Structure formats: C-alpha cells, structure tokens
Amino acid sequence: MNAIGEKIKYLPSSEYPLSADVYFIEGDKYCYIYDVGNNDDSLNQINQIKKEKIIVLSHYHQDHIGNIENIDYHSLYVGKKTYETIGKGTIVDEQFTVNDGVKIEIIPCVSPHTEGSLIINVDNEYTLIADLYFTRSSFDREKMLMMINSLKDIETKYFVISHQENDKVFPKEKLITELLDYLNQ
Numbered sequence: 001m002n003a004i005g006e007k008i009k010y011l012p013s014s015e016y017p018l019s020a021d022v023y024f025i026e027g028d029k030y031c032y033i034y035d036v037g038n039n040d041d042s043l044n045q046i047n048q049i050k051k052e053k054i055i056v057l058s059h060y061h062q063d064h065i066g067n068i069e070n071i072d073y074h075s076l077y078v079g080k081k082t083y084e085t086i087g088k089g090t091i092v093d094e095q096f097t098v099n100d101g102v103k104i105e106i107i108p109c110v111s112p113h114t115e116g117s118l119i120i121n122v123d124n125e126y127t128l129i130a131d132l133y134f135t136r137s138s139f140d141r142e143k144m145l146m147m148i149n150s151l152k153d154i155e156t157k158y159f160v161i162s163h164q165e166n167d168k169v170f171p172k173e174k175l176i177t178e179l180l181d182y183l184n185q
C-alpha cells in the first residue's frame with residue numbers, strides 16, 4: 001500500500017483487469033474506503049480490515065465499484081446514478097461531514113465524466129476526486145466549467161486523482177489552472 005500524507009493509504013490502480021485506486025482513511029471508529037476497485041488485490045486488502053467500514057463510491061463505473069458485492073460494510077454512500085446501477089447504498093445529494101478523529105466531508109460534485117459523482121475532502125487537506133475530470137475529446141463544456149467552479153470552492157490544499165500513479169497529487173491551484181487551460185484550448 002502507498003500513502004498520501006499521514007492519514008490516507010491507497011492501493012494503486014491496475015490495467016488488467018481495469019481497477020481504480022482504492023483509498024483507505026483510518027478514523028477512530030471506522031475505516032473509510034473511497035472506491036472498492038475491481039480486482040482481487042483490492043478485495044483482499046479491503047476484507048483484511050478489522051474495523052467496520054464506511055464505503056463511498058465515486059461513481060458507477062465498473063473499475064470503481066466491481067468488488068462491492070463481496071464486501072461487508074457498516075454504511076455505503078453513493079450518488080444517484082451509482083444507486084441506479086448497484087441498487088443499494090444511501091444516496092448523497094447534499095454534502096455532509098463526519099468527524100471521527102479525522103474530518104471527512106462527502107461532497108456530491110458535477111462532472112463531465114459521469115453524472116452523480118462523489119468526492120471526499122480529508123481534513124481540508126487532501127480532496128480525493130477519482131476520475132471526476134477524465135473526458136473524451138468531446139465533452140460537456142458547461143459541466144466542466146461547473147465542476148471547476150465547485151472545485152474552486154472546496155477548502156483543500158491538494159486534489160488527488162485516480163489511475164495516474166506518477167501524477168496523482170496536485171496542489172489545488174495547479175489543477176484548477178490546468179483544467180481551465182484544457183477547457184479554453
């Protein structure tokens with residue numbers, strides 16, 4: 001497992017099978033898991049955890065949710081689209097905060113990647129955004145702009161993205177600038 005800062009550990013993504021990064025944040029009472037991946041490594045890591053688990057799924061794509069059927073958890077938070085795909089979980093349509101020795105904000109965020117994405121802000125330092133801004137060549141520019149504006153409002157030092165092992169943690173302003181450049185090119 002790799003680490004980001006003091007409180008976040010993660011299992012990097014894999015290509016075959018396609019499986020997104022799985023993030024683990026240890027609270028006093030619960031372990032918070034952001035995305036559950038789609039390979040055996042992720043499943044084994046998740047199932048080794050002794051604490052009760054609170055799971056947040058970023059969005060409904062298979063590489064992020066594949067293992068969900070094989071995991072026991074205390075709570076599961078999802079966006080509406082993810083709920084429609086897996087048929088379970090609590091839909092988050094307004095952001096809320098959990099304080100458990102670590103402060104975790106679960107935030108619905110508009111995205112040009114998929115509808116109904118959730119991101120999480122850890123201690124106002126690292127905000128995990130998964131694939132939020134991955135787009136194909138044609139994308140909804142208005143949604144991209146709305147997403148950038150929402151990201152600007154988040155009180156965080158860094159954004160952390162999935163699938164990019166060597167370019168994963170961005171200072172807030174750097175990511176915002178890159179996204180605006182991409183939008184305006």
Ligand SMILES: [Zn+2]
Binds near residue numbers: 059061113114131
């Ligand atoms: Zn995706």
